[in-house]
Amino acid sequence: MTIDSKNGSRRIILASGSPRRRELLEQLGLSFDVITSDVAEQFDPEMPPAEVVQFLADKKGAAVANSIKHGLVIAADTIVVIDEQILGKPDSVSSAKQMLRRLAGRTHTVYSGIAVIDAETMNKKISYRSTVVHMRELSDEEIDVYVESGEPMDKAGAYAIQGIGSTLVTSVEGCYFTVVGLPMSLLAELLWEFGVNVLAVHKPV
Numbered sequence: 038m039t040i041d042s043k044n045g046s047r048r049i050i051l052a053s054g055s056p057r058r059r060e061l062l063e064q065l066g067l068s069f070d071v072i073t074s075d076v077a078e079q080f081d082p083e084m085p086p087a088e089v090v091q092f093l094a095d096k097k098g099a100a101v102a103n104s105i106k107h108g109l110v111i112a113a114d115t116i117v118v119i120d121e122q123i124l125g126k127p128d129s130v131s132s133a134k135q136m137l138r139r140l141a142g143r144t145h146t147v148y149s150g151i152a153v154i155d156a157e158t159m160n161k162k163i164s165y166r167s168t169v170v171h172m173r174e175l176s177d178e179e180i181d182v183y184v185e186s187g188e189p190m191d192k193a194g195a196y197a198i199q200g201i202g203s204t205l206v207t208s209v210e211g212c213y214f215t216v217v218g219l220p221m222s223l224l225a226e227l228l229w230e231f232g233v234n235v236l237a238v239h240k241p242v
């Protein structure tokens with residue numbers, strides 16, 4: 038297998054509208070395009086969380102891969118799980134507050150799945166990581182003020198560990214980037230399978 042020193046010969050496409058995922062990929066110095074699809078994030082409620090994030094990452098990636106001829110498509114999905122219940126992105130201010138009331142003072146698990154798909158062959162590699170997150174106790178007033186910031190609204194579980202939400206998290210067990218939405222070491226492993234060595238793609242920091 039030839040490993041590209043840069044992804045030069047290989048077009049990489051990020052199938053995600055998430056600015057966080059874009060920023061994380063940019064940090065690797067990879068050149069890539071962003072193409073989003075509008076797949077419905079629906080899944081069988083009986084599906085275990087690890088399968089949900091892989092299923093949805095695959096669905097998002099396949100939708101984009103099917104619309105182009107060449108390129109390596111990267112897609113991801115993130116969910117928060119507490120008491121065996123899946124929390125996605127809140128659809129209203131009140132659901133954001135409800136999610137945070139549920140998470141406050143407790144431990145939950147964040148799952149992130151990644152799918153990498155070769156658009157030419159539709160050969161795919163899909164996997165996931167999970168991280169345990171401990172959140173401190175929060176008063177209703179703190180929750181109200183945090184939700185008013187707007188930050189929780191497009192985040193699974195209604196918080197952003199990389200933002201103001203960092204002040205809610207006391208500790209994590211596992212990969213931080215899994216919580217942000219793109220487990221970077223897993224991404225490197227999956228890209229390697231397609232001949233892209235992210236360690237060789239560098240830019241000065």
Ligand SMILES: Cc1cn([C@H]2C[C@H](O)[C@@H](COP(=O)(O)OP(=O)(O)OP(=O)(O)O)O2)c(=O)[nH]c1=O
Nearest residue numbers: 053054055114115192193196197198216217218
């Ligand atoms: C828990 C948590 C989630 N998130 C984000 C990551 C994801 O963007 C989002 C979960 O929703 P996703 O459906 O995984 O992603 P998305 O809709 O933002 O983007 P796309 O489907 O186009 O790829 O929550 C954070 O940014 N920080 C956090 O701490």
